[in-house]
Amino acid sequence: MTTTATADSLARIPFLREERDPGGRCLSEGGRSLDNAAFAAAVRRLAGRLAELGVAPGDNVAVMLPNCAEIVTTMFAAWYGGSALTPVNPALTDDEALYQLEDSSSVVVVGDERARALAATLDIAWVDVRSIHATSERPVPPVGQPGPDDAPVAQPDDFALVIYTSGTTGRPKGVLLDHANITAMSSSLVDHFQLTAADTSLLVLPLFHANGLIAGVVSVLRAGGDVVVAPRFSPSTFWELVEEHRPTYFSAVPTMYAVLEDRTGHPVDTSSLRFAICGAAPMPADLITRFEDRFGIPVVEGYGLSEGSVASTINPLAGPRKPGTVGIALPGQEVAVVSATGEHLSTGLRGEVVIRGANVMRGYLGRPEETTKVLRDGWLHTGDVGTIDEDGYLRIVDRIKELIIRGGENIYPKEIEECLYTHPSVLEAAVVGRPDPVLGEVPVAFVAARPGLTLSEDELRGHCAVSLAPFKIPAAFHVLAELPKNAVGKLVKAQLSERAPLR
Incomplete structure (x- = not known):
């Protein structure tokens, strides 16, 4: 439709x-x-x-x-x-x-x-x-x-949403989306998933993200369907909601799929569901296969940013789905990979993922310089590294940015580091991501104390809790005599990452 x-x-x-x-x-x-x-x-x-x-x-x-x-x-x-x-x-x-x-x-x-x-x-x-x-x-x-x-x-050119996303400077940036952006994005999703008045969205993602608002609400409402809002995701009540409200689709993050697959111990009726969407972080291919086999629901993994009104690629429903990829470009969008000098790269070559289309944001609120950095020559530069195969499927292979994705929540180390630096005993601070089997990644902090002073994990955790949301607080704090640096005195986070192994 x-x-x-x-x-x-x-x-x-x-x-x-x-x-x-x-x-x-x-x-x-x-x-x-x-x-x-x-x-x-x-x-x-x-x-x-x-x-x-x-x-x-x-x-x-x-x-x-x-x-x-x-x-x-x-x-x-x-x-x-x-x-x-x-x-x-x-x-x-x-x-x-x-x-x-x-x-x-x-x-x-x-x-x-x-x-x-x-x-x-x-x-x-x-x-x-x-x-x-x-x-x-x-x-x-x-x-x-x-x-x-x-x-x-x-x-159409009036602003519709100001969605805050973390920034490398440590302070969140307001992504400016106008009505034309949201029209382009929602119509693209309606076309891709063939949404109609017969569809019902079960909304389990938070409504302070573009995903919940646009993919979970606006798209299905403009198609004539309806929305069921779940106050919060819970594996103990999720399938009850599915059986009661008979939704035709839902969107979730990999952590939610992992928990559902692990904690569902009884048969559930999934016959109303046409598909499920996964985004926000890479989903292991074997988890997709296990979930589909167990519950009989096609899981389509996608990729996007708030700066692109939430989604730019998604695996198709009618065509081949390739686990491990994030699918093909949505209708009305172009996705490519480019070299460091901006040249478009051939099939299979690694480069920065760039996006073009009417869905791309107007810019960052009050930040013209940062806007100019990511919007160049009509393309949104994502900061993510990927490859595109011969069929047009995108695979995300790395991140240029230091973004940590904890259970679908975006966390930038700089914001946590700035918080740690406000502690009077902290001399140096660095935050890296540690793999986690359930949440995907969690932040881990490394600090060095000022000469003659001491620090404890409990003290640092309490300090962070005053200024940071719970999901941003590091899972562990390591106090070292000094943090590793290169020849010019810059902190070398790669060495710290090696000290934050999977637990």
Whole structure:
């Protein structure tokens, strides 16, 4: 099914669905379910509330919540008023969350009491999450009028999402995606997976990532299907959700597949599932085979970045799937590998993976120099090394960056190192990735103390816990007399990696 919706119609999705099938399934979470009419009404109410708070076209609306239906409603309400959405990971510390709210210039935060306190710190507006689906709180504005009479519908070049991704400088960067980007990305996924109104997405990935928002929500809603939001992934309840809601697909990270394959001890009904998507980190080929054989579900591995609106290659459903590769370019995109001098390389040769298409971001918020580094001559330079075979299948073989992917969460060592350097006893600090059989990789820290001072693992762990989200805290801390350096005094992390073997 190929959709013909224009970019500005993303904001109209709830209302188009309401017109076509007001009683049709749309959005479910736990024991709650919204049909198309109820969802559209909730979007109108929240859009009206945002307008009353002074949120204007071009402003940024932040939402800071664990997975719930209200995040989806907030996204469409922001879009209908011509605003962008910034989803904030609720696992972040207050300092980390405040940085993203300030950097994105958010004018309102939708969330719980913690979000209220953060909003007060910045003197910006707050919307109580409990009010979003409370139908008795306020009347529903007429169709097409979510707020003031002049409330605009977003245009294709208006920003739609500001997604924060870690940066090599240690501070997260805001990836700017406009409505044209998301239209291109969602239509590409609809085409590739032939999504229709008969499809249901089971959303187990976090909604502060582009994957959950675009692949798990926008794509299936624009195709006419519906979304089931799982508050959090749990192997003990996952298959119950599948059997209860009968989804046709879900997207997960390798860690989730490994846990499901390891901990499922009873027969499960997977007959509703057409396919499952794997991304965020490489998935071992033997795990894909074991999972497919055991549960009878095709697992299609893909590859992408937030900078490319989430996905650029995916193994096909109808054609050959090649475990160990991340598939072929999605419709509307070009993927190539280039040399250090920018020359496109032939089949089988290693080079940096580059991407071109309408899905590629507009840039990094407030960071023109970093934008220029990755967007060159119309191509997005990913920093990943790969090869493309004779059939067009991409294989990721290495990373140029020092990114650590822990269970699907991106962690950059620089951010942890900067935190460690704020400890008064730390002289030197370096963080590397250590292989982990369940999470893929975990960060490990090496530090050297200032002369005459001492450090302990518990002390360093407690120091990091003050400023870093739990998933960023190193799995181990090693205190050395000094860290290895090369002839010019630069830390040699390769030698440290050898000291952080698989446990």
